[in-house]
Amino acid sequence: MVGKKSGKALRDEGLERTDNNMDLSSWPQIPAINQKNYYTDYLKRDDQNLAFRLQNEEARTKMTKTAKDRDRALAMAKPEATEAEAEVEADGDANMEDADETPAETVGSKVIVIHIGSQNLRIGLSSDALPKTVPMVIARKSKTSESEDHDEPRPKRMKREDGTEEEPENQFGPEWSADFNRMSSELKVRMRQNKRRMLPNSKDMVVNYNRRQRPEIISEHNDPSRVEWTELSNPPPEYIVGQDALRIPDSSKPRYKLYWPIRNGWCNETDYQSKTMLYLDISLILEDAIKNQLGLTSKKDWLQYSCVFVIPDLYDKTYITQVLEMLMREFSFARVCFIQESLAATFGAGFTSACVVDIGAQKTSICCVEEGMCVENSRVNLKMGGQDVTQAFVKMMLHDHFPYSDINLWRRYDFLLAEELKKNLCTMTEANVSPQVFDFHLRVSGEDTQKHTFRAFDEVHLAPMGFFEPTIFDNDHKLDGRRRLIERSVDIYDGQANDPTSSAQSEIMTALAPALPPNGTANAEPQAAPSDVQATPSRPATSNPLGRVQEQEATPHSSVAGSPAPEVAATPQAAGANTPAVAAPTTQPARQAMEHRDDILPVYALDNAILTSIAHAARSDEKKMRDFIGGIMLVGGGSLTSGLNLFLEERLQLLRPGFAKEIMIGVPPRDLDPQVVVWKGASIFGKLSGTNDSWIGKLEYDRLGQRLMAYKCMWAY
Incomplete structure (x- = not known):
C-alpha cells in the first residue's frame, strides 16, 4: 500500500490544493435525485390545477357572501321585529306575492343558448320557452347568383346525344x-x-x-x-342574413349569392375559398341573430351574458376550438360551456336513458344516453337528412x-x-x-x-x-372539398388524429368501405376487412348488427372499442393459432385507419344504424339492450314526417323479432316540437348554475386556452 505523500511532495509534483476548500460557485448545489426511490405529486391533485382552483374559490366566495347576507338580514330585522311581525301577520300572503312578482333576476335570463344546424340556427335566452329559428345562410354581393353559377339544374337531368332533353322516365339514369x-x-x-x-x-x-x-x-x-320579397336599400348592403337572404330575388341588381357555412353537419369547405371567410360568415350570422332576434344591440351588454353552445356527438375538434375562440374573444361572453346534442335532447324530453335519433336537414345522428352521459361507442353520424x-x-x-x-x-x-x-x-x-x-x-x-x-x-x-x-338519395357530391381548408386535429405528442371516434361508427364505415389497392396502406392484413365486406353486401352488419358485437364481447380481453375490422383480419380464427402475437398489434392501426378515412361517406339504412348503435351501447348486456331498444326517441325536423315512428317500429320488429314486444319508438313528451327539443334541453342545462362545473371563464381561457376543454367537458374530450 502506497503511503500518503507529504505536502512538499505534492507541491513539487504540482498537485497541492490551492482553493482553500472553497466552492466553485455561490449558487446552491442540488444533489442528484436517487433514481431508485423518488416521487412527485405535481399536477396530480385537483387543487394544483387552475380550472379546479378557480371553481373552489368561486364556491368559497359564494358561500361566504351567502353567510354574510344572512347575518346582515338577521341583524337588520331585530330592531323592527315587533312592527314587522304585526305587518306580516296582517297581510303575509300579499307580501309573499309581491316578493315573488319582483325577483332580482329571472333564472337563465343572462344565458344565451345557441344550436347551429346545417339549415337552421336556433337561438334564444335560457329563460325563453321556445327559441328563435333563423336560416343558417348569408347572402353576399356577387357577379352571379348560385343558380347562374351552375350550368346543370338540381336535380341533374340527363340529355340525349343531340342535346335535347330525355323523356321524364329516363332523365335520371x-x-x-x-x-x-x-x-x-x-x-x-x-x-x-x-x-x-x-x-x-x-x-x-x-x-x-x-x-x-x-x-x-x-x-x-x-x-x-x-x-x-327583400327590398335592397340604397346603397345595397354587403351581406344579408337569415330569412331575408332567402327572399332576395334571383335576378336582383346587384346579384347576391347564398352561402351555407354548415353542410352535412360539417363546415362547408366546398363553396368557400378560405377558412377565414367560412368562420367569418358563422360569426356574422350569430352576431346578427343576437342583435335582431334577442334585442341585444350593444356589444357592451354581451359582457354580462354566458353562452351554452350545442355541438354534435361526433365533432371535429378544430371546429370546437374555433367556436370557443369566437365566443370568448369576438363576442366577449363572460362564460361559455358546451353540451352534446343527444344529451341535450334527453334534458329537453326529461328522460334519464334513451336512444336518441336526431334527423336533421342534412345529418342524422344516433346516440344512446345512459344516466346523463352519452355512451361513447354508440355514437353514429350519417350524412343524410x-x-x-x-x-x-x-x-x-x-x-x-x-x-x-x-x-x-x-x-x-x-x-x-x-x-x-x-x-x-x-x-x-x-x-x-x-x-x-x-x-x-x-x-x-x-x-x-x-x-x-x-x-x-x-x-x-x-x-x-x-x-x-x-x-x-343523391350522394355524389357530399364529400367534395372535405379537408380542403380545415386540417384534421392531431395530438401534439404523437401526431395521431384525435377527433372523437366510436366503434359503432367504425363498424358502419367498414361495411361501406370500398376495396383498397394492395399498396394503398402499410397495414395490408387489417385493411382486407373493407374489401371482404364490400364483396358481400348482403352480409351482415346490415342484417344482424347485434350478433357480431355479442360474439366480440364473448372474449374478456377483446378490444374495448369493439371494432369490427379485427373480426375479419386479426382474430385468432382468421390469423391462425400460431400467430396471435402478430394479430394483436395490427388491431388498433386498422381501426384508426378506417375511422379517419375521408373517402367513405357514412350513408347507411336508418334501422340498421339504430341497431348497430344500441348493440355497441349495450355490449351484450340484455337488460341494457331492452332498455335502449324500448326507449328510442325521434327528434329533429326530419322526424316530423307523418307515421315515421310507427313505420320505423315495424322495421325494427322485423329485424329483431326477439325484442318485438320491447321495441318502442317515442316522440318528445308534453307536445314539444321535435325540432326544438335539443335547444330546450340546452336551455335547461344553462339554468343549472349551481351544479354545472363545465363553465369556461375568461381568466381561465386567457391562461390555458383550449387546453381547458380536457378539464371542463363532461365527457372525454
Whole structure:
C-alpha cells in the first residue's frame, strides 16, 4: 500500500490544493435525485390545477357572501321585529306575492343558448320557452347568383346525344329508375299483404293526369298569399342574413349569392375559398341573430351574458376550438360551456336513458344516453337528412311527369317550394298512399303567380323511404372539398388524429368501405376487412348488427372499442393459432385507419344504424339492450314526417323479432316540437348554475386556452 505523500511532495509534483476548500460557485448545489426511490405529486391533485382552483374559490366566495347576507338580514330585522311581525301577520300572503312578482333576476335570463344546424340556427335566452329559428345562410354581393353559377339544374337531368332533353322516365339514369320502380313494386306487394285497397293502374292515372295539366295564371293583386320579397336599400348592403337572404330575388341588381357555412353537419369547405371567410360568415350570422332576434344591440351588454353552445356527438375538434375562440374573444361572453346534442335532447324530453335519433336537414345522428352521459361507442353520424328527402321527392315527381318540369333547386323560390311540398305531402302511413290531387302556387318576383294542379301516388311514401334505402338519395357530391381548408386535429405528442371516434361508427364505415389497392396502406392484413365486406353486401352488419358485437364481447380481453375490422383480419380464427402475437398489434392501426378515412361517406339504412348503435351501447348486456331498444326517441325536423315512428317500429320488429314486444319508438313528451327539443334541453342545462362545473371563464381561457376543454367537458374530450 502506497503511503500518503507529504505536502512538499505534492507541491513539487504540482498537485497541492490551492482553493482553500472553497466552492466553485455561490449558487446552491442540488444533489442528484436517487433514481431508485423518488416521487412527485405535481399536477396530480385537483387543487394544483387552475380550472379546479378557480371553481373552489368561486364556491368559497359564494358561500361566504351567502353567510354574510344572512347575518346582515338577521341583524337588520331585530330592531323592527315587533312592527314587522304585526305587518306580516296582517297581510303575509300579499307580501309573499309581491316578493315573488319582483325577483332580482329571472333564472337563465343572462344565458344565451345557441344550436347551429346545417339549415337552421336556433337561438334564444335560457329563460325563453321556445327559441328563435333563423336560416343558417348569408347572402353576399356577387357577379352571379348560385343558380347562374351552375350550368346543370338540381336535380341533374340527363340529355340525349343531340342535346335535347330525355323523356321524364329516363332523365335520371337507368339505375335510379330501376331502384324507383323496384321500391314502387315492393310497396304494392306490401300493401296487398296488409289488405290495402289499390287500383291496378294507379301509376298510369297519375302520369296521364299530370301530362294534361297547364298552369292557371293569377295576377299579383288577386293573390292573397303573395310573398314579400327583400327590398335592397340604397346603397345595397354587403351581406344579408337569415330569412331575408332567402327572399332576395334571383335576378336582383346587384346579384347576391347564398352561402351555407354548415353542410352535412360539417363546415362547408366546398363553396368557400378560405377558412377565414367560412368562420367569418358563422360569426356574422350569430352576431346578427343576437342583435335582431334577442334585442341585444350593444356589444357592451354581451359582457354580462354566458353562452351554452350545442355541438354534435361526433365533432371535429378544430371546429370546437374555433367556436370557443369566437365566443370568448369576438363576442366577449363572460362564460361559455358546451353540451352534446343527444344529451341535450334527453334534458329537453326529461328522460334519464334513451336512444336518441336526431334527423336533421342534412345529418342524422344516433346516440344512446345512459344516466346523463352519452355512451361513447354508440355514437353514429350519417350524412343524410330531410333535404335528401326533398330532392328525392322532386326527382320522383319529375319521373311521373310533374307539371312544373322546370323546377331547379338552385333557385331560391324553387327550393322553398320543394321544402313546402315535402312537409305537406310526404307520409310514411301506407293508408294515405293513393292517387290524390294536389295543387301549389309558384310565386316568382316580378311575375304573376302560377297555380299548378297535379296528382301524386306512391312518391309521397317512397321519398322518405330513402332513410331505409339510401341508394335513392343523391350522394355524389357530399364529400367534395372535405379537408380542403380545415386540417384534421392531431395530438401534439404523437401526431395521431384525435377527433372523437366510436366503434359503432367504425363498424358502419367498414361495411361501406370500398376495396383498397394492395399498396394503398402499410397495414395490408387489417385493411382486407373493407374489401371482404364490400364483396358481400348482403352480409351482415346490415342484417344482424347485434350478433357480431355479442360474439366480440364473448372474449374478456377483446378490444374495448369493439371494432369490427379485427373480426375479419386479426382474430385468432382468421390469423391462425400460431400467430396471435402478430394479430394483436395490427388491431388498433386498422381501426384508426378506417375511422379517419375521408373517402367513405357514412350513408347507411336508418334501422340498421339504430341497431348497430344500441348493440355497441349495450355490449351484450340484455337488460341494457331492452332498455335502449324500448326507449328510442325521434327528434329533429326530419322526424316530423307523418307515421315515421310507427313505420320505423315495424322495421325494427322485423329485424329483431326477439325484442318485438320491447321495441318502442317515442316522440318528445308534453307536445314539444321535435325540432326544438335539443335547444330546450340546452336551455335547461344553462339554468343549472349551481351544479354545472363545465363553465369556461375568461381568466381561465386567457391562461390555458383550449387546453381547458380536457378539464371542463363532461365527457372525454
